[in-house]
Amino acid sequence: MPKVEELSVGQLAERSGVAVSALHFYETKGLIASRRTAGNQRRYARDTLRRVAVIRVAQRVGIPLATIREALATLPDDRTPTRADWSRLSARWRDELDARIRQLGRLRGTLDDCIGCGCLSLQRCRLANPADALGDAGDGARRWDDGEA
Structure with missing residues (x-):
């Protein structure tokens, strides 16, 4: 089975355990990003799964969304956040x-x-x-x- 490079919003919701509406909300707040297909459907890079996990953990401990957005903005867009990235982000909080x-x-x-x-x-x-x-x-x-x- 080939490795999926992009996920639909439904696939991202299913794999992350986050409602589609919450993913849309995260996107409007600048926490995650998608690209649009020719048919105007959202597609998310696989690393978005890890970003959603970071958002959920940070929210669970009471970090405001604006602070989460600022922290996520320090991560490179072209790779999955690592354990070292999480250590750096969590130390800030x-x-x-x-x-x-x-x-x-x-x-x-x-x-x-x-x-x-x-x-x-x-x-x-x-x-x-x-x-x-x-x-x-x-x-x-x-x-x-x-x-x-």
Whole structure:
């Protein structure tokens, strides 16, 4: 059986376990690329399978699509991403993940206090209004700050 050099969107979906609609979405976001046949059908290079695997793993650990796109842009277009490529990409994301883990740890500790106090006050709540930093702006929705909580 000859080695297939290109995959249709259906073949890519079947082999990667990703829905066709998700593959189209990845393409519109610049994460993967295809060429069009004379009949206007998408064809993907075989290395797209590995790129889709990288996207799925990165998404699973919470890496934003824009960050994934930037990382994939550093890979050569003419070959399958290697273990060394993955090591380089994942190392770039490690600091971001460590910061998120620290933030979630702080949030978890504060959440316990919030549930225990039962104040439900946006003016006094340490979770929604840490150190009363936003208290002068009055009641209402406030943004979360990565460095606090």
